[in-house]
Amino acid sequence: MDRHDGFREFVLARQQALTRTAYLLTGDAHLAEDLLQSVLIKVAKQWPKLSVDGNPEAYTRKALMNQYISWRRRLQREWPSASPPERGASHDEATIDRIMLRQAMTKLTRKQRAVLVLRFWEDLTETQTAEALGCSVGNVKSQTHRALARLRRLAPELSDRSSLSLLQEVAV
Structure with a gap:
């Protein structure tokens, strides 16, 4: 039996929801992927304990929040302009x-x-x-x-x- 049995299935089942949460936190799709990837690496290391004794989804969500809050580097966001686009026919x-x-x-x-x-x-x-x-x-x-x-x-x-x-x- 592999020590990571079930991890792949967990990731496949929850990846979309976790990615969306990470995106809402970071506001950037690429940063969200980086955040989630770094968290899933940590979760994979803890998987043997989580799959037996714990709640993997709650642990992953908490790890995602903690990782997001503790990121030391300054996140650079590129916005096309400082103000929202003009209200016009092209945007609802x-x-x-x-x-x-x-x-x-x-x-x-x-x-x-x-x-x-x-x-x-x-x-x-x-x-x-x-x-x-x-x-x-x-x-x-x-x-x-x-x-x-x-x-x-x-x-x-x-x-x-x-x-x-x-x-x-x-x-x-």
Whole structure:
């Protein structure tokens, strides 16, 4: 029996969801792939224990959040312009809203962004989010409050739409 039995199946089954979570955290497809790849390497090393005693999905999600939050290097993002495109015939309202939300999300702290992704994209409870991030439920609540308030300040034009519903749509 191979010590990594089941790992390939786990990755194939959860890769799309994990990639989407990584993308929501980083805001860049290539960085998301790098983030997920580095996490899966760590998960593979722990696989023998995880496949027997643990919850591989919860462990992987927590490792993904921790890796994202602790990245030391500065992530460089290239944006074609500092402001969203002109509202015109070439873009519909939903597309412009998603662009503005993505830009605003890049200005959140890593912890705030991680909390929003876990709470509103992954649809985790406050308790599950706290477990995934290794912090208290109170910390999750305060980070969520601060992150949403900051999003509203950074993108006031989105205030007529729910930030939460936009956040759920941003990876679509």
